[in-house]
Amino acid sequence: MPAIFPKWTNQLPFLIAAGLVLAGGVVTAGVTYYFTPKYSRVGYQPIQPVPFSHAVHAGQLGIDCRYCHTTVEKSWFSNIPSASTCMNCHNQVLKDDARLALVRDSATNGVPIYWVQIHRLPDYAYFNHSVHVRRGISCVECHGRVDQMDEVRHAQPLTMAFCLDCHRDPAAFIRPESKVTDLGWQWSTNADVAAEMQTTNGVKFVHDWRVQSLDNCSACHR
Amino acid sequence: MRYFLLIFLTVVAVVFGIAGRRGHLSRKPPILIIPDLNHQFKLRPEQPNGFFANGLSSQLPPPGTIPRSQPMPTLNGPVYPYEDSPANTGRTTGTTNFVDTNPLPVTPALLRQGREQFEIYCTPCHGALGDGNGIMKKLGVMPAVANLHDKRIVEMTDGEIFNTVTHGKNLMGAYGPTVPVKERWAIIAYVRALQLSWLGSTNNLPPNLQAALK
Numbered sequence: 244m245p246a247i248f249p250k251w252t253n254q255l256p257f258l259i260a261a262g263l264v265l266a267g268g269v270v271t272a273g274v275t276y277y278f279t280p281k282y283s284r285v286g287y288q289p290i291q292p293v294p295f296s297h298a299v300h301a302g303q304l305g306i307d308c309r310y311c312h313t314t315v316e317k318s319w320f321s322n323i324p325s326a327s328t329c330m331n332c333h334n335q336v337l338k339d340d341a342r343l344a345l346v347r348d349s350a351t352n353g354v355p356i357y358w359v360q361i362h363r364l365p366d367y368a369y370f371n372h373s374v375h376v377r378r379g380i381s382c383v384e385c386h387g388r389v390d391q392m393d394e395v396r397h398a399q400p401l402t403m404a405f406c407l408d409c410h411r412d413p414a415a416f417i418r419p420e421s422k423v424t425d426l427g428w429q430w431s432t433n434a435d436v437a438a439e440m441q442t443t444n445g446v447k448f449v450h451d452w453r454v455q456s457l458d459n460c461s462a463c464h465r
Numbered sequence: 466m467r468y469f470l471l472i473f474l475t476v477v478a479v480v481f482g483i484a485g486r487r488g489h490l491s492r493k494p495p496i497l498i499i500p501d502l503n504h505q506f507k508l509r510p511e512q513p514n515g516f517f518a519n520g521l522s523s524q525l526p527p528p529g530t531i532p533r534s535q536p537m538p539t540l541n542g543p544v545y546p547y548e549d550s551p552a553n554t555g556r557t558t559g560t561t562n563f564v565d566t567n568p569l570p571v572t573p574a575l576l577r578q579g580r581e582q583f584e585i586y587c588t589p590c591h592g593a594l595g596d597g598n599g600i601m602k603k604l605g606v607m608p609a610v611a612n613l614h615d616k617r618i619v620e621m622t623d624g625e626i627f628n629t630v631t632h633g634k635n636l637m638g639a640y641g642p643t644v645p646v647k648e649r650w651a652i653i654a655y656v657r658a659l660q661l662s663w664l665g666s667t668n669n670l671p672p673n674l675q676a677a678l679k
Contacts, residue, residue, distance in 0.1 A: 258466060262469060262473075265473070266473065269473075269477060273480065276487065277484055280495070281487050281488075282484075282487045282488075283495040283496060284495045285487060285488040286487075286488045286489050286490050286491050287491050287493075287494065287495055288490050288491065288492065289492055289493075289494070290492060304589060304600050304601075304604075305589070305600060306589050307584065307585040309585045310585050310586060310589065313643045313644075320510050320511075322510070322511065323511060325642075327638065327639070327642065328638075328643060330638060331637075331638030332589075332590075332601065332606075332607065332638075334636065334638070335606070335607050335636060336601070336606045336607060355521060357513075360512075365502060365503035365504075366502065366503060366504060366505040366507060366509075367502050367503070367505070396490070421581070
């Protein structure tokens with residue numbers, strides 16, 4: 244009588260176990276890799292109604308961020324410029340360009356331009372631009388090298404962990420207030436010297452400006 | 466066993482192929498599984514809002530209303546933003562004559578603020594020195610930028626420059642909507658400092674600074 248279970252079935256439990264471990268491991272790895280804002284938010288780059296380029300305006304022309312985002316150091320909110328701000332220049336530059344049709348329409352008739360919002364925190368978290376910008380935290384920490392982007396993309400995850408990494412140790416990021424909108428600025432071109440100056444000056448700024456290390460929940464969930 | 470591995474690897478490859486790596490370009494907004502608390506019923510600036518007839522969340526104040534405000538200290542006492550005062554209009558009260566000089570006390574702090582604001586709002590066109598050679602002229606896209614060291618502008622009253630900055634003039638746009646009153650006066654104080662630096666000679670400097678230059 245042949246065996247009901249042939250000999251190879253002896254391996255079956257091991258194979259099943261190995262398969263489950265493998266599948267479980269890969270699924271876990273997939274979830275950690277994908278189910279996070281580092282995947283879902285970073286890289287979000289919607290198509291904007293007007294092909295406005297920060298690389299041209301902020302990078303090449305060197306316009307300060309605050310020329311357009313005027314409220315960024317005065318309020319919690321950073322505004323998107325109105326069409327009249329664009330028309331300061333575009334009444335002469337590219338005066339009849341088709342790409343700027345919406346801007347001209349908005350400036351003359353007040354039709355809003357529906358820019359697509361890219362960065363947005365959940366409504367239960369409180370954020371404030373002015374406190375960061377006025378304390379020497381550069382736009383680049385949270386928005387990446389916008390001055391090199393033709394279209395703005397979401398460069399940082401903006402998760403709670405991301406916020407806290409800095410709030411626990413602001414000295415590692417703080418820079419002179421006048422360099423906040425100069426995104427490519429470094430203490431020195433030599434990486435080692437720059438890191439050292441960041442530590443010494445960071446500690447000094449944190450002390451002189453009495454920067455707090457805010458990681459109590461009510462700072463952001465109020 | 467072979468089949469299991471084959472299928473498994475295909476599934477992994479397909480998922481990875483579709484989902485891509487972290488940080489890849491995505492045109493669609495991030496997926497929110499439970500959006501309730503993330504998007505609450507509250508006004509956020511610059512968002513569409515069906516509650517108002519024009520569909521905007523950022524409404525203009527109704528005509529005749531006054532924003533809650535702090536008075537601005539000037540040489541002639543505190544001035545509120547709604548007052549018809551030289552500090553707000555650049556004109557002598559009740560007339561259309563421009564005031565000659567800055568109504569704000571010109572202090573080092575004001576000049577520092579003026580420099581910061583000038584470099585934000587004016588340098589793209591007028592250049593860091595105010596000589597009209599900003600990046601826009603260098604690129605040749607905006608030929609007719611005024612040189613702020615022109616005799617005409619040097620002799621212009623502070624009030625008239627204030628008026629130009631606030632309402633624009635000819636080809637220059639208005640900066641009243643974006644630059645607050647105090648900062649406009651700070652810019653003007655700084656423009657005057659720039660003009661002085663252009664006209665002055667080293668002999669006008671205090672002796673200790675003169676020595677440093679030699």
